[in-house]
Amino acid sequence: MQKLRLLEELEDTWLPYLTPKDDEFYQQWQLKYPKLVLREAGSISEELHKEVPEAFLTLHKHGCLFRDLVRIQGKDVLTPVSRILIGDPGCTYKYLNTRLFTVPWPVKGCTINYTEAEIAAACQTFLKLNDYLQGETIQALEELAVKEKANEDAVPLCMAEFPRVGMGSSCDDEVDIKSRAAYNVTLLNFMDPQKMPYLKEEPYFGMGKMAVSWHHDENLVDRSAVAVYSYSCEGSEDESEDESSFEGRDPDTWHVGFKISWDIETPGLAIPLHQGDCYFMLDDLNATHQHCVLAGSQPRFSSTHRVAECSTGTLDYILQRCQLALQNVLNDSDNGDVSLKSLEPAVLKKGEDIHNEVEFEWLRQFWFQGDRNKICTDWWCEPMTQLEGLWKKMESVTNAVLREVKREELPVEQRNEILAAILAPLTVRQNLRKEWHTSWQSLWAECRLGNSLPASDRFGWAQKLDSSIDGGRGPGPCKESGDGMGKARVFQAPGEGSTVCGKGVPPSQCTPREKPHS
Numbered sequence: 001m002q003k004l005r006l007l008e009e010l011e012d013t014w015l016p017y018l019t020p021k022d023d024e025f026y027q028q029w030q031l032k033y034p035k036l037v038l039r040e041a042g043s044i045s046e047e048l049h050k051e052v053p054e055a056f057l058t059l060h061k062h063g064c065l066f067r068d069l070v071r072i073q074g075k076d077v078l079t080p081v082s083r084i085l086i087g088d089p090g091c092t093y094k095y096l097n098t099r100l101f102t103v104p105w106p107v108k109g110c111t112i113n114y115t116e117a118e119i120a121a122a123c124q125t126f127l128k129l130n131d132y133l134q135g136e137t138i139q140a141l142e143e144l145a146v147k148e149k150a151n152e153d154a155v156p157l158c159m160a161e162f163p164r165v166g167m168g169s170s171c172d173d174e175v176d177i178k179s180r181a182a183y184n185v186t187l188l189n190f191m192d193p194q195k196m197p198y199l200k201e202e203p204y205f206g207m208g209k210m211a212v213s214w215h216h217d218e219n220l221v222d223r224s225a226v227a228v229y230s231y232s233c234e235g236s237e238d239e240s241e242d243e244s245s246f247e248g249r250d251p252d253t254w255h256v257g258f259k260i261s262w263d264i265e266t267p268g269l270a271i272p273l274h275q276g277d278c279y280f281m282l283d284d285l286n287a288t289h290q291h292c293v294l295a296g297s298q299p300r301f302s303s304t305h306r307v308a309e310c311s312t313g314t315l316d317y318i319l320q321r322c323q324l325a326l327q328n329v330l331n332d333s334d335n336g337d338v339s340l341k342s343l344e345p346a347v348l349k350k351g352e353d354i355h356n357e358v359e360f361e362w363l364r365q366f367w368f369q370g371d372r373n374k375i376c377t378d379w380w381c382e383p384m385t386q387l388e389g390l391w392k393k394m395e396s397v398t399n400a401v402l403r404e405v406k407r408e409e410l411p412v413e414q415r416n417e418i419l420a421a422i423l424a425p426l427t428v429r430q431n432l433r434k435e436w437h438t439s440w441q442s443l444w445a446e447c448r449l450g451n452s453l454p455a456s457d458r459f460g461w462a463q464k465l466d467s468s469i470d471g472g473r474g475p476g477p478c479k480e481s482g483d484g485m486g487k488a489r490v491f492q493a494p495g496e497g498s499t500v501c502g503k504g505v506p507p508s509q510c511t512p513r514e515k516p517h518s
Helices: 002-010 025-032 046-061 117-149 174-180 315-326 345-368 381-406 412-448 459-469
Strands: 036-039 066-072 075-087 092-095 098-101 185-191 210-215 226-232 255-260 268-272 278-281 289-294 300-306 329-332 338-340 478-481 488-491
Touching (some): 046 117, 046 300, 066 412, 075 210, 092 185, 117 174, 117 300, 315 345, 315 381, 338 381
Antiparallel strands (some): 066 075, 185 300, 210 289, 226 300, 255 268, 255 289, 329 338
16 A cells, blocks of 8 residues: 555656765765665675685576565465575575575584585585674674764765774674674575566666565564675676766666665665675664665576574474474374363364464475475475374364364353354464465466476375365365476365365375376
């Protein structure tokens, strides 16, 4: 709604924006964007400039980066940018309703079996880059603190021009500063604009084609920093010799755009990004400002280091939640049925809420992305198999609750209390299964168009699970298809039904049939 109101207010006019060739560019940066810091490539070690591009190209060569099918305003949209998440083992990062699972970088005390030695070396390089950017971010926060304490304007420009001073306190103490730079993941991005002719035009300033639209980075620790290493695949001969000949930004050069959120008075900034440049968004800049990525003419990689908010996004967290939900199981029978310790409505509701969390925030998210998480390492295979087993037991718990509700000996008042407690989470489950079913159809349509999406040996798992909303008629047949993406099990839905819940079918019960290639 804010975007529509702003566009209506602008009508056919553009908001002003500045580039380095404008006289007031650096003054505006100093006054309105003091927590944005650029460090040009020349001030960064040659060793990193050699290793990081090699790591980008290695991951690209091995097919490790994928476009995501994300959900925006109720629609499934394929991102123009290909991505991979690297970071602390067991961490995830969620953006645009899509949860990405880290390819672990090699931290001490964690055994990681990479599929290729080159991939292992690349992950080691991004951990090295992460450590370097963390140190530079801490330095920048200290400098910002000193300037704020002295009531001075924070001059952005390049970090190489900042004087080296002692400890500052931009937050309250040294610990707080370090926590805001404790990057636990990096989201790697790649896009070749020449293969993306349909990129959107920037709508407010007329800055040109956008690789990434205006946004705030999501799901980060409050007031934490973001550090970005940019590498565009271009040599000096490809760069414009006379940028002054352009009105506005040079369309052949990649830029990052910044604006104050929903402000039509302050000019935006378009900052050119050359090979090896880094920029840092400090303190609350990500909350108060928006940024976009403006496409150049050549392919570009970036490594965006973040302090992901992982309180509900780690493997340890979700396994603990599973154990909490299953504390109500008294015993299991050989046929998979369970008996329950308690029929307290609050206990049952918590169990069903966790059931939903496991299915929709973890299992479906993981398998929707196909086998991409196996390309670099098998690290997630065993945990997700364990999580699937726990989910199956939760399905048995749901069925046990429904059996109890149907039992004639159960007092009417108690039955009504149980139904009132579990109705909401079961309704959510039914609606989300229908929504995910639609997303699976969108995914398969994109695959048939030849877009870069990974095959999965769990297509059948998620789609057969959807048979639980099919009115109890049971699952439809599975088929294998290779339409441009390798073999993937896909459920042929027999139709939609009206029951709230039923038993999910594990992948072992999905027997594929070979579909001939056309």
